[in-house]
Amino acid sequence: MPTDATVTTRARAGDELRQAALEQFATFGFAATSLQQIADHAGYSKSSVLYHYASKEALLEAAVGPAIERLEVLVGEFAEGRRSDAARGAFIGRFVDLLLGERLAVHVFVSQGHSLRGIPIIERGNAAIRVLADAICTGATLAEQMRFGVALAGATYALVAGAIFFDDDEMEELVESYTDDDMRVALVDVLTELLIPADGR
Amino acid sequence: MPTDATVTTRARAGDELRQAALEQFATFGFAATSLQQIADHAGYSKSSVLYHYASKEALLEAAVGPAIERLEVLVGEFAEGRRSDAARGAFIGRFVDLLLGERLAVHVFVSQGHSLRGIPIIERGNAAIRVLADAICTGATLAEQMRFGVALAGATYALVAGAIFFDDDEMEELVESYTDDDMRVALVDVLTELLIPADGR
DNA sequence: CGAGAATCTGACCGATCGGACAGAGTCTGA
DNA sequence: TCAGACTCTGTCCGATCGGTCAGATTCTCG
Secondary structure, three states, X not given: OOOHHHHHHHHHHHHHHHHHHHHHHHHHOOOXXXXXXXXXHHOOOHHHHHHHOOOHHHHHHHHHHHHHHXXXXXXXXXXXXXXXXXXXXXXXXXXXXXXXXXXXXXXHHHHHOOOOOOOHHHHHHHHHHHHHHHHHHOOOOHHHHHHHHHHHHHHHHHHHHHHHHOOOOOOHHXXXXXXXXXXXXXXXXXXXXXXXXXXXX | OOOHXXXXXXXXXXXXXXXXXXXHHHHHOOOOOOHXXXXXHHOOOHHHHHXXXXXXXXXXXXXXXXXXXXXXXXXXXXXXXXXXXXXXXXXXXXXXXXXXXXXXXXXXHHHHOOOOOOOHHHHHHHHHHHHHHHHHHOOOOHHHHHHHHHHHHXXXXXXXXXXXXXXXXXXXXXXXXXXXXXXXXXXXXXXXXXXXXXXXX
């Protein structure tokens, strides 16, 4: 029976490689990231990467899979019992939590989800987005659709890409002075304002 | 002296290749698009591509350059005389026009601007975005920043990426039933609501 | 017509890609 | 102790990449 130490050691290589791959994919893009690059970044050889993951695609799946699964669950539940303002509010909170908790994976998916068509895990994510869009669009006016689209896409892109955008710039200290909690509150506020009419609109 | 026909012929190859490259970059990403792919898509040989454009980077610059220049002008003017609601309103209208008029280029820049660092034309675009962010952030609360970020990023992503996202899906007929004018009006409305407080907020 | 520029292409180059594979080193449990 | 599984790496492979170059073809204009 493996001890705690060996379990940690065992799981470490695969986890380290998965995390390194996620960072590289988010920074340089899937196509522009080589297995050698990932291996170097994690401190292993290219062969080791291919020992732990059968292919570059398998590595992508491991890197973004958990985030996609969270998205599927969230969208699935929303697609059923939407309509009430309370349900919308709950969805907004969980959506923002997903963005904050899976920044890198969300960034990879959002920025490259379109160009990575054909890869199963990406296809699943795209399908989830489609379900979400469907739930939003059916029976809604163009203005309402636009409000929803701008809100969700805006929150996603402003948070995820924006954070990375200014990562190694002189603005760093400004951006990093905000905690995740600050961001969460501000984001939830904006989304609530956009999606849950306080007055009779 | 070249006739109209010859002028058309002369300019055509370069333009066709530029357009083909833009489409391929937007669809598959810069790194994942090969010169051979662009050549095939435009009906030329790979050598012809490199005859008209010195390198793959030069082709990217030709493809997204005009859109970046429009962005620079727009941001430059906004960064000076902002503050008034009228100025904001004018900015919103021109921003949406830019998005609608340069969909593909904007999509390339937005989705890959981060991973294509180091390429001069991309760096210029990133600098313009930074100027815009600066103009928004200085003296603004986090909530205001977030409102602006969500609005601009949301409009960009919802329109550009969203449009491409559903391009070859069963939703096509729904999305395409809206004209650019419809989209423009709806987008301007949402952005105005977010950025120009109608009531005393 | 004919010289020269402009356009286009196929053949070719070194580099790098994702991946296969055999073997070295390490760890585990009987 | 030792056989077998697990982990890791160096070497090698075919394919494809961006880019060079010489030559074929077409176009322009005196």
